[in-house]
Amino acid sequence: MNFEFGEEQNLLRDQARGFLADHCSPALVRRVLDGDELYAEDLWHKVAQMGWTATAIPEEYGGLGLSYLELVVIAEELGRACAPIPFSSSVYLATEALLLAGNAAQKEHWLPQLAAGEAIGTFAYSEGSGQPSAERLITQVSSGKMTGSKAVVADAEVSQLMIVVAKSEVGDGASLYLVPTDQSAVHLETVKTVDPTRNHANVRFDEADAQLLGQEGQGWTLLTQLLNRAAVLLAWEQLGAADTCLEMAKNYAMGRYAFGRPIASYQAIKHKLADMYVKNTLARSNAYYGAWALNTNAVELPLAAATARVGSSQALYFAAKENIQTHGGMGYTWEFDCQFYYRRAKILALVIGSEGVWQEKLIQASDELDVA
Amino acid sequence: MNFEFGEEQNLLRDQARGFLADHCSPALVRRVLDGDELYAEDLWHKVAQMGWTATAIPEEYGGLGLSYLELVVIAEELGRACAPIPFSSSVYLATEALLLAGNAAQKEHWLPQLAAGEAIGTFAYSEGSGQPSAERLITQVSSGKMTGSKAVVADAEVSQLMIVVAKSEVGDGASLYLVPTDQSAVHLETVKTVDPTRNHANVRFDEADAQLLGQEGQGWTLLTQLLNRAAVLLAWEQLGAADTCLEMAKNYAMGRYAFGRPIASYQAIKHKLADMYVKNTLARSNAYYGAWALNTNAVELPLAAATARVGSSQALYFAAKENIQTHGGMGYTWEFDCQFYYRRAKILALVIGSEGVWQEKLIQASDELDVA
């Protein structure tokens, strides 16, 4: 039994943590929160120089050819630092979509740019409120031209390519397309969200050039596989954020005195922090299993991904809100950093489907694996 | 605004509490728990002598003609004392069914006996596991003879009459019937449950004489109305039990010392008891509204009943289990009385449909009243 990370991954974690402590301080997050930047471009370039964007891309496409175990380590650290960069959109979604479904030409064109961080990619599937479904898709492609719109696309404003789910008349009812954004037929409209450290936009396609990605009529199937991969990676990012919340809450509670003793000595706070620890620990163990399933492309991936995703979403929501609560009034001020994680919690929880969506996927996956 | 009980009801409450302290001590509950009695017959007779079984029955049928506000006061006190008698079956269900749907002859025959506690009635609608529905009913009546069976009927073994829901080919798919139990065609088979202080039996009808109660094909509609009434009355009984749990837990925590101080001075216990108090208080307020709606037969009754029922079921489950927890090891012994309420909690929660059933009724009722 070796259900642990290896030495190289542990070294990578230390390195990543140190790097982000230096280059992704709370002050940097705050700079993006308070300012007009769409993302921390300086951090993005440094992250790309570190090779993080290239982690799981094969060497033939300019990547490092490392495993997903390395990528989840990086994901966790980015979550911990609440990094204001389009890493999840570009790496967990756009890059993974190309790896999953791209043809040789598409891979050769885009993967080296994505690996180098020269191109940023994102993924667009929602067309409005509620759960997307193949049946409800309106965006479609005819003769290579896409018409329609996508709602609240993360990092759309800084992406060079977009992976878009569109309607199909055949197969599972959807197809994936690759849409470069440097064309006038792609219209973006900024959308303000609860987390200004990540940019979002509504996107309209007005006969935009679109290349089929993967087979026609296989889009929903590919989407499902892609989201399973992204779910594991996001779970690690959520977990990193949740652990920071616990650490912040603990440090504050140790230093803050009320009635002559640290508030960390009151059971109301002790048990709250113990509860955070328990939720984070269980979520972490599920994320381990997700990482194993992702890395080995195991048949258990759908169940493992859903389990990791639900656990991490629940853990981060709890940790983020109770971290503010532990800080008391100060935690509710703009001046304190607790808000970073409370905002980011919702972005991460909703980007590829809510807790409810993944609970449903979990039960379906448990049926398919015949777990009871 | 006078959302309080009147002076007569407050007097009745004091009287009932005093009476039950004298005549329904924990020792009496334990006698039934440990022994072979089906119910505390001595207590039943005393309760009948007090007139409690006659409370809401009109004077013309030998009742006291009091309001439901008096009846909920008694229900609360019986719940508080965990009385091992068939009061809920006979008074909230059988008596109410007759009041709701009985014809003059049926009322004249049965109500005086029920009022005097000479007859005990009960109500049988479930035929097995899961939620009963008119479509799934198998028990039926042909030419006045009932065939079929009913599952886990509370107090069946001590009842003289049973109100039974049976299949109908017309109307809403069901009809109510009145079945006297002193006939050989009614077969009882004892069922052991989590609460041995209340007797339960499976019942088989083998061409048993059955009288229609109310209109043919109106059974499901009547059932729904009946259960709304019973829900309010049971909510008060549940609330009384929940309040006893809080009181027991509080008293124990005040007297039990750990590390040199009462465990009631630790926030883990303080906040647990505060949580019980909060749940009980909200449940009580909802039960007030339910009592008002029942007493005035308000159009809001379905919503008020469901709200009271869900609140009290949740409050009692929480109070009963956390009362044991507060008592620590001693609370888990047979010797202590905590178990009474933990057992009774489930009996009361399931007798007329689980929390889930009533949550669904609540939302339906909110639709009908157009609450949002």
Next chain:
Amino acid sequence: MDFEDTKEESAFREQARTWLQANAPTEAEMSGMDTMARAKFWQKRKAEGGWACIRWPKAFGGRDASAIEQVILSQEEAKVAVPETGVFSIGQGMAAPTLMTWADAEAQANFIPRLASGEDIWCQLFSEPAGGSDLAALRTKAEKDGDDWIINGQKIWTSGAHYSDFGILVVRTDPTVPKHKGLSYFYLDMKSPGVEIKPIRQISGESNFNEVYFTDVRIPDSQRLGDVGQGWQVSLTTLMNERASIGAGGGGTKFSSVKALAKTVMIDGKPAIEDSHVRAKLASWYVQEAGLKYTSYRTLSALSRGAVPGPENSIGKLVGAVKSQDMASFAMDLLEQEGVVRDREKDAAFAALFQDTYMAIPGLRIAGGTDEIMANIIAERVLGLPQEPRMDKGIPFTEVPTGS
């Protein structure tokens, strides 16, 4: 058990309604006025008509009205379109009763009528950064200098400091005695030299509170209420008068709004309201919401027979805030990816409501006593459970551990 007024209440309601209908200011009367001017205009008219501060004793210009009469007046006032007068609540509800109990006749004559008429606005300068739940741990110090006191330190969470004329202030005059014994209580002119006010930005983006810094601020000893060292007792008068919360758990996301949302968004191809998980969640929240509503009815009934609302009213905030937070979060989940949008210009009908609640609620779980303090209040003051051991009792304030 009914929901009707008593005969006396009904008569009072009629009287109030008649006066309000006759005297509610018209748009024409208030044309060109800003929000503050409108509030002052209406408050002045109420005072002139004898309808301001009706719970005050007649000697101070009130009507000796009961709590339920105040509720009835508020209910009736809510039915007519009059300016909101919340800016006066700290002065009228907290400063005034303190002045009535502790100030001399001259100060009372100077300030109380101007409080009733809305001419002066007061704020409350109690909380400090190091205090939080432990209010009496305040450190702002006052040193005697002739007939004056020199104040140095910082207060926080002061609502309305920037538009207030006066403030009530608790400071430490003797740090060498135990915590509660070294405090004194003053009122001061908020325009005094050395008073600096900085708004606090909340994570919601709003600024409802201020920090107030004191640098060598002079207060004449004549503005002291109570004896030197008696500040805690005077503070208790103020705090006891903090308006009893008899609402149904405050604002934020409600059953009705989430249910309405659930009718418009889809789950698995059907409206979310048809999903049994959504229904069960909604039902449990409805039970809490109804429980709070009917608890407030019971409180009103108690007021109606003259009872004083007790610490059990902490329930509203304790339950309501957490419920609203979880409902807002759940509503955002129902919206899926669009749930993160917080953009009043582009918003769907419901969205802003939930996202604003999501960002505002963490403050509500803290302001006026955290969830944890509310649970303590219920445990200790309602259930009578013992306090926890206190490490700060009976020792000089300077020796209480502070971690710094």
Next chain:
Amino acid sequence: MDFEDTKEESAFREQARTWLQANAPTEAEMSGMDTMARAKFWQKRKAEGGWACIRWPKAFGGRDASAIEQVILSQEEAKVAVPETGVFSIGQGMAAPTLMTWADAEAQANFIPRLASGEDIWCQLFSEPAGGSDLAALRTKAEKDGDDWIINGQKIWTSGAHYSDFGILVVRTDPTVPKHKGLSYFYLDMKSPGVEIKPIRQISGESNFNEVYFTDVRIPDSQRLGDVGQGWQVSLTTLMNERASIGAGGGGTKFSSVKALAKTVMIDGKPAIEDSHVRAKLASWYVQEAGLKYTSYRTLSALSRGAVPGPENSIGKLVGAVKSQDMASFAMDLLEQEGVVRDREKDAAFAALFQDTYMAIPGLRIAGGTDEIMANIIAERVLGLPQEPRMDKGIPFTEVPTGS
């Protein structure tokens, strides 16, 4: 990251499997034996084969095996049909390590081999009615009388007292010194005159524990372990060896059983498993259950590289017990009125499982440390948060407040 044995582990597993397959007792060998005789028969064979108590030092007849080797042996043992040997766990797991550390060579030679071979069964006499979470508050007293000690008092929650040969016992030898300093530690023959054992009936109806009363029980001073007054330190040796819980949260109701139930009962005319509320509940429980399972994998991995399991293992019981309670209650709700049936003779396939869990779980939330103590352990020993103020430190035991 994989789920495979290391090369060494694989070799050990093979070795264990081979021995077990060759030596597992047959029904014929054990014919006519009761449960206890079977346990002793198998334990003796294991000892003779060198497969009992493998973690013990070789000097005491063990193999100096690692924790992961013990786990592997247990896993392999679970695969063959051998008698359950849980009755030996207190003696082998707690008494033996204490004897190894604190007893003299003679006592070690007398008792340790008989513990390994299952000839003697030991029980643990620590808890008292007044103790509970506060173990050291015990009151059973020992007074010196010549070379003996005279014991009077009462112990509680003693598993297996009625079939045990010996017991380990902590008593108060000096009530005038602070709580932890006045204790001494003994072992005794459970057949000693004056020892009276009464089974405790639990609310589940079972009796897994006893009360043990001591009336002038004599114990020779030679059966003392550690110095007089050193009992707490000796107890810590025992308690540190309490078997690390590396399971997935213990028995009781599981995801699989509730899911299976949900396929058979109906909600609104359809199988409950199609109801989204049921699905969401099941999913959240699955996440907890899987989290516990994979946490135990991580613990096994740590054992595999030689780490010692730490206090973080409190999670299993803390999460697992509450989860089982709520799942059992929910399953009973799914059964509706039939959910109350607890009747092994008449039962539907699933029912007894849920109702038995419902009645047993309150005990699991308490035994071996309440939920609240588990949360304290995580807060203090894992997260390093400060203890609460202690009112019983540094004062004579007789002066510690007890409320009586």
